[in-house]
Structure formats: structure tokens, C-alpha cells
Amino acid sequence: MSFFKWSRNGERTKVIRYGEPTYNGGIYVDNPVEEFEIWASVQPLSNADRDLVQAELNLNRYAEGVRIYSDVPLLADDDKKRIRGDTIIVEGESYKVFTLASWQHLNLRHYRHIAMRES
Amino acid sequence: MIFKKTIDKIDEGLQSWLESIVPYTVVKSGQNTVRPKPPFVSYKMITGMIKLGSFDELYVNKTDNLYHLKGQRQFTVLFEATGTPTDGTLASIVRATDIIGEIQFALNKPNTTSFFLGLDLAIQEENEITDITELLETEYEPRATLSIIFRTAIDEEVDPGTIETVLISGDVDTTFDGNYNLPIDEFSVSKP
Numbered sequence: 001m002s003f004f005k006w007s008r009n010g011e012r013t014k015v016i017r018y019g020e021p022t023y024n025g026g027i028y029v030d031n032p033v034e035e036f037e038i039w040a041s042v043q044p045l046s047n048a049d050r051d052l053v054q055a056e057l058n059l060n061r062y063a064e065g066v067r068i069y070s071d072v073p074l075l076a077d078d079d080k081k082r083i084r085g086d087t088i089i090v091e092g093e094s095y096k097v098f099t100l101a102s103w104q105h106l107n108l109r110h111y112r113h114i115a116m117r118e119s
Numbered sequence: 120m121i122f123k124k125t126i127d128k129i130d131e132g133l134q135s136w137l138e139s140i141v142p143y144t145v146v147k148s149g150q151n152t153v154r155p156k157p158p159f160v161s162y163k164m165i166t167g168m169i170k171l172g173s174f175d176e177l178y179v180n181k182t183d184n185l186y187h188l189k190g191q192r193q194f195t196v197l198f199e200a201t202g203t204p205t206d207g208t209l210a211s212i213v214r215a216t217d218i219i220g221e222i223q224f225a226l227n228k229p230n231t232t233s234f235f236l237g238l239d240l241a242i243q244e245e246n247e248i249t250d251i252t253e254l255l256e257t258e259y260e261p262r263a264t265l266s267i268i269f270r271t272a273i274d275e276e277v278d279p280g281t282i283e284t285v286l287i288s289g290d291v292d293t294t295f296d297g298n299y300n301l302p303i304d305e306f307s308v309s310k311p
Contacts, residue, residue: 018153021152021153021154021155023144023146023155025131025134026130026134026145026146026147027146027147027150028146028150028152028153079154079255079256080255080256082153082154082155082156083153084152084153
């Protein structure tokens with residue numbers, strides 16, 4: 001059973017996962033293959049997260065984003081591995097997962113993600 | 120929406136032309152999404168349609184009001200190839216500069232000229248092949264670009280409308296005193 005189910009701020013969060021990219025006439029075709037829900041703790045970005053977002057994603061510090069803790073790893077956007085990051089739905093808005101950090105050394109093993117709002 | 124129509128047609132044409140030349144995936148760049156597996160080729164217009172000279176106005180015929188507004192336009196397309204680094208053998212390397220070289224070579228083939236003619240495209244200038252190999256995370260990825268300047272013509276049928284009647288009322292002074300005297304009380308023009 002997920003710890004996040006019992007945590008005070010745990011909530012069900014919808015996740016959309018995409019398949020291998022396909023192209024039709026040179027145009028990318030969206031290919032969602034799976035939708036599921038996870039228990040997660042959704043929190044605001046910290047200042048350190050905003051530094052990361054600014055440096056790595058070239059976004060401004062005030063771009064809307066969330067930090068998500070869960071015991072399920074989400075797929076983070078990866079150019080090299082050609083992975084389109086999972087989309088999570090928080091309060092009706094779509095956020096794309098950009099980073100994944102694994103916290104497996106603790107008794108309470110979990111994953112931390114940063115997701116930024118999709119346009 | 121003459122520009123959208125023209126550019127969409129050019130995009131479709133460039134896509135099928137590139138697919139006939141290189142045996143790799145061809146995509147339109149700048150789609151803000153997952154890229155294909157290398158090797159692949161992408162292309163994009165890096166300028167807008169630059170206006171050259173002034174418009175020609177060519178009437179369809181003398182009885183019809185329609186006429187064609189024609190103008191020349193110039194634009195630059197950037198082709199970018201992404202290759203794959205070696206996995207230990209020379210044969211496994213796909214050089215990005217080789218892919219771009221194929222594209223540049225194909226520009227001079229007769230079937231390319233006739234294909235572009237069908238799209239109302241003329242090749243104005245070819246620039247140099249540039250190696251822009253970059254570090255992607257932990258490994259260098261072979262990349263190369265080539266920009267080509269094209270010219271085309273845009274053509275839109277325009278209906279300017281017609282003047283059917285012109286009403287002028289007033290008295291014409293028929294006594295000629297060296298000056299024509301045409302006092303006009305009312306001048307009105309009606310359109311269809």
C-alpha cells in the first residue's frame with residue numbers, strides 16, 4: 001500500500017503516458033498509450049527547484065510547476081532516450097514531468113519529480 | 120490565407136523530396152516534442168517570405184472583373200541532419216555531413232529541378248555545409264546543416280468589385296468663353 005495514500009497531503013493524481021513517437025508526413029503524432037492514477041504528494045517548487053528549472057529548461061523562475069513525491073517512478077522527458085515525459089493532471093492543469101530523482105536509500109523509498117505546466 | 124496555403128504546399132513538397140533522397144526519418148523541426156531516433160533529417164524555414172519587387176496585376180480576361188495579384192518571394196530553408204557516432208566499426212558511423220552532402224548533391228539532379236518546378240520553386244543559392252556536432256548529455260552527436268535560398272511566386276485571385284453607375288447632375292454651361300464650365304451639384308457612385 002502506498003505511503004502517500006495515508007500521508008496528510010497524499011492525493012490521487014492522474015498520469016498520461018505516451019508511446020514511441022510516430023510521425024506522419026514529418027509531423028509528430030501524439031501517441032498516449034496509458035492513463036492511470038497514482039498516490040502522490042504534490043507540492044510547490046522550492047527555490048532550488050526553480051534554479052534547476054531556470055538553468056536546465058531555460059524557463060523563467062516564475063514558470064508554473066510542481067514537485068511530486070510518489071512511490072511510483074514517472075517517466076521524465078529525455079532527449080537522448082527519446083522519451084516524452086509523462087503528463088500529470090493537477091487541479092485540472094497539465095504538467096509535464098522533467099526530472100526524476102530516486103530516493104531509495106531511505107526506509108521510506110520514494111521518487112521525487114519536477115513537472116512544469118504544459119501550454 | 121495565401122501565405123499559409125503556399126507554405127503548407129512547400130512543406131509537403133520538401134518533405135516528400137527529402138524522403139525520396141535520404142533513407143532516414145524526415146521531420147519538420149521545431150515541433151516541441153520527442154525527436155526521432157538518429158539518424159534523421161529535419162528542416163525548417165528560417166526566414167519569412169521576403170518580398171521582392173512589386174506586385175504584378177494580371178486580369179483573367181476583359182469581361183471578368185477578377186485579376187491575379189502576383190509577387191515574387193524569397194525564403195531560406197535550413198536542413199539539419201543528425202547522425203550516429205561509431206559503435207566500434209567504421210561501417211556503423213552515419214556522418215551527418217554525408218547525409219547533408221546527399222541532399223546538396225540531389226539539388227542538381229534533373230528530377231529535382233522538375234519536381235521543384237511543379238512546386239513553383241527555384242533554387243537561388245546554396246550555402247556551405249556546416250558541421251555543428253554538439254554534446255548531448257554525455258556524448259557528442261554528429262550534426263550538420265545546410266541552408267538553401269529558394270524563390271517562389273505567390274498568386275491570389277482578387278475581386279476588386281465594379282462601379283456600375285456614376286451619377287452627375289448639374290447644368291452644363293454651353294457658352295464657351297475660353298474655359299469649360301461644368302458646375303456639379305451632385306456626384307455619386309454606386310457599387311454593385
